[in-house]
Amino acid sequence: MASNRKLLVLPGDGIGPEVVGQVLRVVEWLGAKRSLSFDLEEGLVGGAAYDAHGTPLTDETLADAISADAVLFGSVGGPKYDDLPFELKPERGLLRLRKEMDLFANLRPAMVFDAMVDSSTLKKEVIEGLDILILRELTGGIYFAEPRGIEELPNGDKKGYDTNLYTTPEIERIGRVAIDLSRKRRGKVTSVEKANVMMSGILWREVMENLFKLEGQDIETEHMYADNCGMQLVRNPKQFDVIVTDNLFGDMLSDCAAMLTGSLGMLPSASLGAVDEVTKKRFALYEPVHGSAPDIAGKKMANPIAELLSFSMSLRYSFDMQDDADLIDNAIQSVLASGIRTPDIMQTGMTLVSTDVMMDNILKELDRSV
Ligand code: NAD
Numbered sequence: 001m002a003s004n005r006k007l008l009v010l011p012g013d014g015i016g017p018e019v020v021g022q023v024l025r026v027v028e029w030l031g032a033k034r035s036l037s038f039d040l041e042e043g044l045v046g047g048a049a050y051d052a053h054g055t056p057l058t059d060e061t062l063a064d065a066i067s068a069d070a071v072l073f074g075s076v077g078g079p080k081y082d083d084l085p086f087e088l089k090p091e092r093g094l095l096r097l098r099k100e101m102d103l104f105a106n107l108r109p110a111m112v113f114d115a116m117v118d119s120s121t122l123k124k125e126v127i128e129g130l131d132i133l134i135l136r137e138l139t140g141g142i143y144f145a146e147p148r149g150i151e152e153l154p155n156g157d158k159k160g161y162d163t164n165l166y167t168t169p170e171i172e173r174i175g176r177v178a179i180d181l182s183r184k185r186r187g188k189v190t191s192v193e194k195a196n197v198m199m200s201g202i203l204w205r206e207v208m209e210n211l212f213k214l215e216g217q218d219i220e221t222e223h224m225y226a227d228n229c230g231m232q233l234v235r236n237p238k239q240f241d242v243i244v245t246d247n248l249f250g251d252m253l254s255d256c257a258a259m260l261t262g263s264l265g266m267l268p269s270a271s272l273g274a275v276d277e278v279t280k281k282r283f284a285l286y287e288p289v290h291g292s293a294p295d296i297a298g299k300k301m302a303n304p305i306a307e308l309l310s311f312s313m314s315l316r317y318s319f320d321m322q323d324d325a326d327l328i329d330n331a332i333q334s335v336l337a338s339g340i341r342t343p344d345i346m347q348t349g350m351t352l353v354s355t356d357v358m359m360d361n362i363l364k365e366l367d368r369s370v
Contacts, residue, residue: 007041007069007071008064008072009041009043010042012048013048013074014076014294015290017048020074026362026363033367033370034324041068045094056091056092057097065101066101069284070285072310072311074287076090101285102273102274102283103138105135107134107135107181107270108136108254109313110130111132112260114129114333126238130260134245135178136250136251137244137250141165142162142165171207175207175244176211178244184316184322188240189219192243193246193249194249196225204246208244230256233257234260243257265302265342266305266306267309268287268309269310269313270314271286281318284314287310301342301355308359309328328362339351340358340361342354
């Protein structure tokens with residue numbers, strides 16, 4: 001019987017199909033043990049789509065993504081495709097999805113599992129139990145706004161310049177996502193800009209202040225300069241819940257926050273768009289931060305946890321299934337605590353396992369939890 005949860009799975013290239021394949025075992029488990037079924041569809045993207053159709057994303061797959069409740073993405077790219085023209089490169093498939101679905105909100109959680117506390121470069125007491133979310137505006141600001149360019153000056157020198165530009169609706173829509181997300185978490189939003197030196201920062205703060213007053217009375221809100229936020233992330237990251245910021249500051253702060261937690265194989269992300277007026281669904285794509293890892297593809301060495309945490313984010317933010325997301329996150333926590341490790345997170349005295357055996361263990365833990 002068809003369920004009302006439509007999930008489009010795009011495994012992609014390299015380790016993408018390996019880690020997505022493992023996550024589908026958890027989707028199956030949810031059906032068998034929790035009676036939660038998904039309408040699963042699978043499509044090609046990246047190099048795999050190029051091999052089959054001569055393009056990294058077909059119009060049909062794009063239409064499927066737009067009509068799905070959520071897209072679970074693996075990874076794209078690989079040396080085989082290095083010499084393709086720019087527009088046909090595997091990565092263009094992902095960029096087209098982001099653009100056509102207008103995925104303006106990029107969510108990057110920084111979560112430290114107890115068992116991984118020693119993998120961070122920061123002191124245990126600073127990061128133990130850390131669970132924060134950086135929300136980055138993804139489609140506006142200095143990476144896109146005009147004018148931008150490199151020009152030659154009359155004296156032969158050159159000038160290079162970019163424009164940081166945000167409009168009121170652009171700031172409001174990312175602010176609303178922040179408020180929304182914080183309500184599903186600990187109810188605190190920190191808005192970050194540089195209103196002390198940038199005009200776009202002054203507007204950002206003004207719009208956020210108004211929005212918080214009108215729509216965020218039930219949550220705690222604050223404003224912080226971006227340079228201070230960078231410092232606070234390293235000094236005392238646990239003071240934050242949701243940090244909302246523009247494209248440029250978000251790029252830097254999310255990388256900084258991610259590295260509080262350790263390995264690339266453990267980092268999930270989500271990109272959200274607007275709420276569709278007809279269906280009332282928010283466009284959403286969930287993907288690990290890592291790429292297709294050609295160096296380990298096909299060797300059963302990939303860590304499936306980043307992909308599984310991305311799926312767990314889809315349960316939280318697209319399907320409103322917080323309890324099931326918690327079950328998955330807790331199962332990962334327990335498996336890591338028992339010393340099971342894929343090569344990327346291996347430490348002395350731990351048990352080294354392959355991609356599928358890592359998932360065997362997570363499934364066993366899930367079985368134990370219900
Ligand atoms: P990468 O993230 O693929 O790999 C970097 C390093 O991290 C490699 O040593 C890899 O083995 C390791 N690694 C990554 N994911 C891992 C996992 N789950 N488990 C264990 N180890 C893991 O980045 P790269 O090497 O710079 O890029 C490889 C290809 O991926 C390129 O074609 C690049 O364009 C593409 N890429 C795609 C995406 C995406 O699909 N979103 C993102 C980044 C890079």
